[in-house]
Amino acid sequence: MILSRNDKCWCGSGQKYKKCHMNFDEKLKELKQQGYEVPTRDMIKNNEQIEGIRKSAKINNGLLDLISENIREGMSTEEINTLAHEYTVSNGGIPADLNYDGFPKSICTSINDEVCHGIPNQDIILKNGDIINVDATTILNEYFSDASRMFQIGEVSEEARRIVDVVKECLYKGIEAIKPWKSSLGDIAAAVQEHAESNGYSVVREFGGHGVGLHIHEEPFVSHFGKRGTGMILVPGMVFTIEPMINGGSHEIFIDEDNGWTAFTADGALSAQWEHTILVTEDGIEIISK
Numbered sequence: 001m002i003l004s005r006n007d008k009c010w011c012g013s014g015q016k017y018k019k020c021h022m023n024f025d026e027k028l029k030e031l032k033q034q035g036y037e038v039p040t041r042d043m044i045k046n047n048e049q050i051e052g053i054r055k056s057a058k059i060n061n062g063l064l065d066l067i068s069e070n071i072r073e074g075m076s077t078e079e080i081n082t083l084a085h086e087y088t089v090s091n092g093g094i095p096a097d098l099n100y101d102g103f104p105k106s107i108c109t110s111i112n113d114e115v116c117h118g119i120p121n122q123d124i125i126l127k128n129g130d131i132i133n134v135d136a137t138t139i140l141n142e143y144f145s146d147a148s149r150m151f152q153i154g155e156v157s158e159e160a161r162r163i164v165d166v167v168k169e170c171l172y173k174g175i176e177a178i179k180p181w182k183s184s185l186g187d188i189a190a191a192v193q194e195h196a197e198s199n200g201y202s203v204v205r206e207f208g209g210h211g212v213g214l215h216i217h218e219e220p221f222v223s224h225f226g227k228r229g230t231g232m233i234l235v236p237g238m239v240f241t242i243e244p245m246i247n248g249g250s251h252e253i254f255i256d257e258d259n260g261w262t263a264f265t266a267d268g269a270l271s272a273q274w275e276h277t278i279l280v281t282e283d284g285i286e287i288i289s290k
Contacts, residue, residue: 011046011237027181028235037184037232043220044237045213050279052143053213053239057277057289059093060138060145064290073128073154077109080134081120088138096137096144096216103261108135108148115204115245115253115263115271128154131164133273137216146212146241147289148275160270163248166199167272170244174224175278178285184233189226192244196224202251204271207263209241212277236282243275 001010009020021044028038045053063084070083085106088095095106103117110118110133111126118133126132135148150164170192177183177191196203209222220232224244247253249269256262265271277289 010041011044013046013048024236031181031233039220039232039235039238043211043218044235045239045279046237049143049213050237050239052141053145053277053279054288056093056138056140056143057145057147059088059091059140060136060147060289062091063087063136063138064134064147064149067134068149068151071126071132071134071151071153073126075126076122077111077118077120077124077126077132078122080109081105081107084134084136088136092140094139096139096146097135100216106136108133110135110262110271110273112270113265113268115247115265116207116273117261117263119259119261126153129156129160130154131156131160131270131272135273135275137212142214144212144214144216145289146216146275146277148243148273149290150272150274159248162199163201163246163270163272166196166201167244167246168274170195170224170246171242171274171276174242174244175276175285175287178234178278178280180234180236180280180282180284182233184229184231185220185222186226186230187228188234188242189223189231190228192242193225196244196246201246201248204245204247204251204253204263206253207243207245209243209275211238211240213239234280236280238280239277239288241275241277243273245271245273247271 005018130153173191177187211218249267252266279286
């Protein structure tokens with residue numbers, strides 16, 4: 001679509017093109033001519049959409065805070081699910097995971113060697129020494145936010161504590177790699193991979209971050225292993241998750257054949273994950289959901 005200066009901007013802001021994304025498009029065109037991969041227009045959020053995602057994230061962050069205050073030894077993962085579901089609904093939100101492609105619960109609870117997509121169950125009881133990832137996605141007024149946190153139950157081993165710490169460091173290494181108009185998705189991937197591997201861990205290949213905001217999963221895919229200077233350039237208005245999953249042993253995984261969802265480490269080693277929703281801004285980033 002070719003727009004004149006006084007046409008309404010393609011982003012849906014209602015502003016004239018010249019006052020909204022005209023200069024933005026000129027920058028993208030120049031980068032594309034230089035051979036860089038650039039985002040498509042549907043990957044760019046306008047101010048109204050960003051504010052909607054922030055409001056959704058307020059609920060998502062609140063439910064993870066609530067879980068942080070209540071999670072304990074002897075608690076079932078179904079109790080965690082109920083806590084999250086009731087909080088989300090009582091605050092006007094919708095648990096995005098519930099019934100997504102048939103997923104049966106409102107959150108994911110992944111323990112020890114479970115890499116992701118663990119399904120809450122009243123018979124799964126948290127034990128002293130467990131580590132658990134709780135992954136929550138919330139819809140509010142059709143806007144999505146997404147984040148996950150690791151929790152340590154009781155007295156955990158040094159091995160368990162260390163992998164939880166290092167994966168969070170990997171997340172922030174990825175975030176620090178974001179330089180608007182200069183860095184790429186490959187820079188995020190390399191930063192995560194380098195830190196994980198320098199600490200003796202491996203990075204899960206099959207899963208990664210993703211665009212989010214208007215849908216639960218959008219483009220682009222955000223890999224956590226790769227080469228610097230490759231992939232799509234990161235520009236203001238992009239909203240996506242960074243959610244590295246690292247394993248204590250091999251990066252190889254398998255999916256539970258019985259439930260079709262839960263991923264496990266192939267060698268039984270521990271796995272850990274942290275996830276934030278990130279907005280790229282003109283001068284850096286904003287962590288929207290964490």
